[in-house]
Structure formats: C-alpha cells, structure tokens
Amino acid sequence: MKEIKLLNKIAKAGTDRFDPAAYTVSADASSPDGIMVRSAAMHDLEFPASLKAIARCGAGVNNIPVDKCAEAGIVVFNTPGANANGVKELTIAALLLASRNIIGGVEWANSLVADAAVPGGVAKAVEAGKGAYGGVELKGKTLGVIGLGAIGGLVANAAKSLGMEVVGCDPFLTVEAAWGLSSSVKRAATYEKVYAVSDYITLHVPATKDTKGMISAKSIALMKKGVRIVNLARADLVNAAELKEAIADGHVAAYVTDFPTEDVVNVPGIVAIPHLGASTEESEENCAVMAANELMDFLENGTIKNSVNYPAVDMPRTDAGRLVILHKNIPNMISHISSTLADRGINIENLVDRSRGEYAACLVDTYAEINADIISAIEAMEGIIRVIVL
Numbered sequence: 001m002k003e004i005k006l007l008n009k010i011a012k013a014g015t016d017r018f019d020p021a022a023y024t025v026s027a028d029a030s031s032p033d034g035i036m037v038r039s040a041a042m043h044d045l046e047f048p049a050s051l052k053a054i055a056r057c058g059a060g061v062n063n064i065p066v067d068k069c070a071e072a073g074i075v076v077f078n079t080p081g082a083n084a085n086g087v088k089e090l091t092i093a094a095l096l097l098a099s100r101n102i103i104g105g106v107e108w109a110n111s112l113v114a115d116a117a118v119p120g121g122v123a124k125a126v127e128a129g130k131g132a133y134g135g136v137e138l139k140g141k142t143l144g145v146i147g148l149g150a151i152g153g154l155v156a157n158a159a160k161s162l163g164m165e166v167v168g169c170d171p172f173l174t175v176e177a178a179w180g181l182s183s184s185v186k187r188a189a190t191y192e193k194v195y196a197v198s199d200y201i202t203l204h205v206p207a208t209k210d211t212k213g214m215i216s217a218k219s220i221a222l223m224k225k226g227v228r229i230v231n232l233a234r235a236d237l238v239n240a241a242e243l244k245e246a247i248a249d250g251h252v253a254a255y256v257t258d259f260p261t262e263d264v265v266n267v268p269g270i271v272a273i274p275h276l277g278a279s280t281e282e283s284e285e286n287c288a289v290m291a292a293n294e295l296m297d298f299l300e301n302g303t304i305k306n307s308v309n310y311p312a313v314d315m316p317r318t319d320a321g322r323l324v325i326l327h328k329n330i331p332n333m334i335s336h337i338s339s340t341l342a343d344r345g346i347n348i349e350n351l352v353d354r355s356r357g358e359y360a361a362c363l364v365d366t367y368a369e370i371n372a373d374i375i376s377a378i379e380a381m382e383g384i385i386r387v388i389v390l
Contacts, residue, residue, distance in 0.1 A: 002299055003050070005032035007040040010057060011281075014288020017296065034295040036288070039063060047072060052388060053298050055291035058083060058278055059150075060234065061308050062207055070309040070359055073326045073386025077294040077306050081150035082286040083278035088154040090277050091202055091232055092162070094256040095143070097271050098200065098228040100135030108133065139163035144198030146191060146214075147233070148173050148181060152204035156185045169194045170205075195222040200230065207234035217242040220251060228254045232277045235259035244270075302363045302390055311356035313363060320349050320365040322390040327362065328383035329355040337362060340377055346370075359385075 240263035302324035
C-alpha cells in the first residue's frame with residue numbers, strides 16, 4: 001500500500017484518482033511515497049526516506065527545495081497549463097482594473113450612504129461625481145506579453161480578440177506554444193523592445209535569478225509614460241520600491257498585482273488582488289487531477305513528465321519488472337548499469353535513459369528477480385542517487 005501525504009487541501013477530483021485498494025491518501029501519512037502540495041512551505045521540512053516524489057498543484061515551485069530533492073532522488077512535478085485559463089481570465093480582469101478606476105469607483109459609491117435618505121440623492125451624487133473615476137479603453141492599445149507559455153499565450157490571444165495589438169517576448173518559446181499563438185501576435189527579440197512599444201505590460205514568467213526584479217527603475221525608464229503593468233506571476237519579478245516611485249511621478253499609471261505585500265497594499269495607483277489567479281474551482285480540480293496522475297504514473301511505472309528537477313522519461317510497460325534508477329549525468333553510466341546487471345546474470349529486456357543538466361533517469365525492464373544484493377550493487381556505483389524497484 002502506497003501512501004500519499006497532503007500538505008494542503010487538495011481538490012477531491014484529484015485525490016479520488018487514487019485507487020483506495022493501492023493507496024492511502026491523508027494529511028497524516030507518516031511514511032509517504034508521494035506528497036501533494038499547493039502553497040505550503042517545504043524548505044524547512046525533513047523528508048522521510050520513503051518519499052519518492054512531490055507533485056505541486058500549480059506551476060510555481062518556489063515553495064519546494066527543488067535542488068535538495070534532486071540530490072535525494074525525489075522527483076518534483078508541477079502542473080503547467082492546468083490553471084492557465086483561470087489565470088488568463090483574471091489577467092483580462094486586471095487589464096480592465098488597470099484601465100478604469102473600478103475599485104475606487106465602487107468604494108466611493110458605497111460611501112454615499114448619507115445621500116440615500118434624500119429622494120434621488122445617491123443617483124444625483126453618482127452623476128455629479130462619477131467623472132473622477134473614468135479611464136481608458138483597451139481597444140487599439142498595445143499589450144506587451146512577457147512570457148508566451150501556457151498562460152501568456154492564452155492572454156495574448158484573448159487580448160487580440162478584445163481589439164488590442166499584441167507583442168510578446170519569450171526566449172524559451174516552445175514549438176507547441178508557438179503553434180497555439182494567433183498569427184497576428186508580433187514577436188519581439190528582447191524584453192526591451194516590448195517595453196518600448198507597450199501601453200500595457202503583463203508578466204507571465206517564473207521567478208528565477210534572471211527574472212527577479214526585472215521590472216525596476218532601469219526597465220521602467222524604457223517604457224512609455226503612462227504604462228500600465230499587470231503581474232499575476234510572482235511578486236519577486238517587480239522591485240516594489242522603484243515601482244512605487246514610478247507611480248508617484250506618473251511614469252506608471254497603474255499596477256495590478258496578485259501578490260499583496262506590505263509594500264503594495266493601500267498605495268494609490270496599485271490594485272492588490274489576494275492571490276486569486278488560480279483560485280477557481282476548475283483550476284484547482286485541473287491541477288489536482290494532473291498532479292495525481294503524475295504521481296501515480298511515476299510510482300507505478302517510473303514515468304517522469306512535467307518534472308522540474310529530472311528529465312522526462314517514458315517507456316511502454318510490459319509484464320516485466322522495472323527498475324527506476326536516478327543518477328548523476330556523468331559518462332558511461334548506462335554501460336556501468338548494464339555491466340553491473342550482466343555480471344549478476346540479469347538480462348535487460350528494455351532500457352531507456354534520459355538526462356537533463358546534471359541529473360538523469362534510467363528505466364530498466366527485466367524478467368529476472370531483483371534482490372537486495374543487486375540493488376546494493378547498483379547503489380554502490382559512483383553517481384547513483386536512488387534505485388526504485390517497481
């Protein structure tokens with residue numbers, strides 16, 4: 001019986017994927033084979049020896065010690081694209097919030113209580129004061145999309161349907177993502193070219209050492225005066241102090257973020273949304289289902305898909321036994337694995353090995369019995385991180 005530990009509340013559509021005859025799923029699992037997590041911080045957790053995989057119900061994995069997991073032979077999965085539509089829809093809402101002072105107008109309208117006692121009082125007050133809450137339209141404006149992956153691509157296409165001109169930049173654009181883009185979306189070679197032409201800029205990139213603080217005084221200086229910025233990706237992408245200076249001097253007209261912090265709440269010109277990007281019933285279910293499927297496919301077949309620390313690897317399953325060997329990407333590993341098995345009379349039926357950076361994953365099928373001595377022999381090899389018998 002395999003154990004799955006839940007570190008957050010996970011949608012039932014995902015947890016129901018696990019066959020109760022083969023898995024126990026709870027928040028109290030003491031020796032979990034897998035963990036499902038949303039936003040719970042994991043950097044200070046001690047991982048049990050039983051743990052083989054972690055599935056993040058979402059795209060970002062900054063709450064997980066990914067490198068530490070790789071060194072321990074723990075495969076970390078995420079669920080790219082599962083929440084893309086929910087974030088896309090909130091991005092469109094954010095563009096509207098950046099264009100028109102809807103929040104301020106609603107708050108002002110709710111404040112007109114004293115006029116309610118006078119016949120027609122509220123209506124008259126609204127007509128007299130609504131001019132302070134006007135704005136601009138999206139149609140005909142240029143939207144710059146930084147990152148054209150699952151979410152950014154959907155945003156770009158939706159913005160085109162709203163009558164916007166769209167220019168995007170993504171140095172890591174995949175062929176699959178490119179096929180999904182409207183042919184009328186223009187592609188810029190650099191972020192700087194996007195900054196220069198955009199009336200609106202929306203961010204859809206992960207937080208990395210290269211993207212942290214990418215919106216700063218330096219990059220804002222390259223933007224049009226009156227630019228409106230949307231950030232539903234990660235708080236670290238924006239230097240909040242320098243952004244507030246740009247809002248104060250009028251260079252940035254509005255900033256909408258999904259990451260409230262002490263630096264951005266109650267600041268004129270900033271709308272702080274309480275991290276609602278993927279908080280729809282559909283997104284949570286989609287992420288939970290994808291995460292559950294990733295865990296089951298790995299724990300049952302050794303298949304790795306959508307991992308952030310190990311390469312994708314797959315091999316059709318037969319009735320043979322399977323070894324999952326996680327190792328460092330160093331020369332001659334396949335020959336060492338093969339010879340170690342051959343020296344012990346083990347015939348390999350099928351083998352596939354894939355690498356990614358300094359890590360690699362190998363699937364080996366055999367009809368021979370794999371005993372503890374054979375596992376120990378493989379584990380003793382230089383560069384072997386973990387051996388799992390399925």
